[in-house]
Amino acid sequence: MFTGIIEELGEVISFERSGQAWRLTVRGPLAVSDASHGDSIAVNGLCLTVVEQTADAFTADVMQVSVDMSTLGDRTAGDRVNLERAAAVGDRLGGHIVQGHIDGTAEVLLITEGDGQRTVRFSLDPEHAHLVTTKGSIAIDGISLTVSGISAPDEAAQWFEVSLIPETLATTTLGFREVGERVNIETDIVARHVERMLQLEARR
Numbered sequence: 001m002f003t004g005i006i007e008e009l010g011e012v013i014s015f016e017r018s019g020q021a022w023r024l025t026v027r028g029p030l031a032v033s034d035a036s037h038g039d040s041i042a043v044n045g046l047c048l049t050v051v052e053q054t055a056d057a058f059t060a061d062v063m064q065v066s067v068d069m070s071t072l073g074d075r076t077a078g079d080r081v082n083l084e085r086a087a088a089v090g091d092r093l094g095g096h097i098v099q100g101h102i103d104g105t106a107e108v109l110l111i112t113e114g115d116g117q118r119t120v121r122f123s124l125d126p127e128h129a130h131l132v133t134t135k136g137s138i139a140i141d142g143i144s145l146t147v148s149g150i151s152a153p154d155e156a157a158q159w160f161e162v163s164l165i166p167e168t169l170a171t172t173t174l175g176f177r178e179v180g181e182r183v184n185i186e187t188d189i190v191a192r193h194v195e196r197m198l199q200l201e202a203r204r
Contacts, residue, residue, distance in 0.1 A: 002042045003083050004095030004137075004144020006172045007031065010043070010083040012075050013057060020061040024048065024072070026190040029056040032084045040086040040100070044173070045142030046070055047086075047100025047186040071141075071182045082142045082172050086192055095144025103128050105182045106140075109159060117163050118127040118200050119148065120174070122183065124158040131195060132160050139186040143172050 010097065011029035017023075031041050032053050039050045041058065046061035061203050067073045075081065087093070103125075112123040122140070124132060129151075132138060140162065149161035169175035177183065 001087050002098040002142070003087050003091070003093050003099055004084070004098040004141055004142060005138050006082045006084055008077055008083045009171065009173070010081045011168045012077055012081060014077055015072070015075055018101060019062065021058070022063060022067055022072075023059060023156075024062050024075075025052075025057055025059045026081060026083070028083045029198050031085055031138065032056065032058045035085070042082070042084040042098070042100045043088075044071065044075075044081045044138055045098070045102050046072065048132045068146070069101055070184050071105055074182065080173055080176065083141055096139075098139045098142065098186060099189060100142070100186075102139075102184045102186045103131075106181050106185045108183065109176050111177075111179060117165055118169060119161055119163050120177070121149075121159050121161045122185070124151070124160050126158055126186055129158040131191040135189075136191070137188045138162070139184075140147045141173055141183045142186075143168065143174060149192060167178075 008028050008030040010026045013025040013027055015024045032202040034048050040047050050058045051061055052059040106122040109123055134150050135148055138145055138147055144196050145162045148163040152158045164174055
């Protein structure tokens, strides 16, 4: 489990096919400072397992399905990625409960600069639209954020917005994102559980 509070901007060293999967190596001195084989580290919102490590980098195996449904396939050597170690029992939960199991991707539609903030609008897949609400939580590339705006239910193309403070822009990859780029999204786990409960209730 993660909190969506990014600890470090890592750097992709390599991302190569390895048999039926892929192998990702990321430089992240803080992320590996207390990591061991088998530990979980979120990379742009995807929960990955450490299989090898050095003093300042770690390697994780990535299944093809994870590549297909995320933006990892877009990453190349030198790209920056958001890193977060798994939450420890007793830590403050500064963001929200993030599993590291993304729902898919969204595209940056519009960037609006404001007074001390930046508002970014993202596309929203219709199958996820009912799981996102104004003032609700969402993880974008592993970053815990609050939804500041959302499209009307009857709009053909659904979207949502988040407002980013300078700290978020400076310490995460959202400071680099441009219109047309994709990001990973994970909807709120509470919303997903409610959806499942309603589905089961409707069958009674």
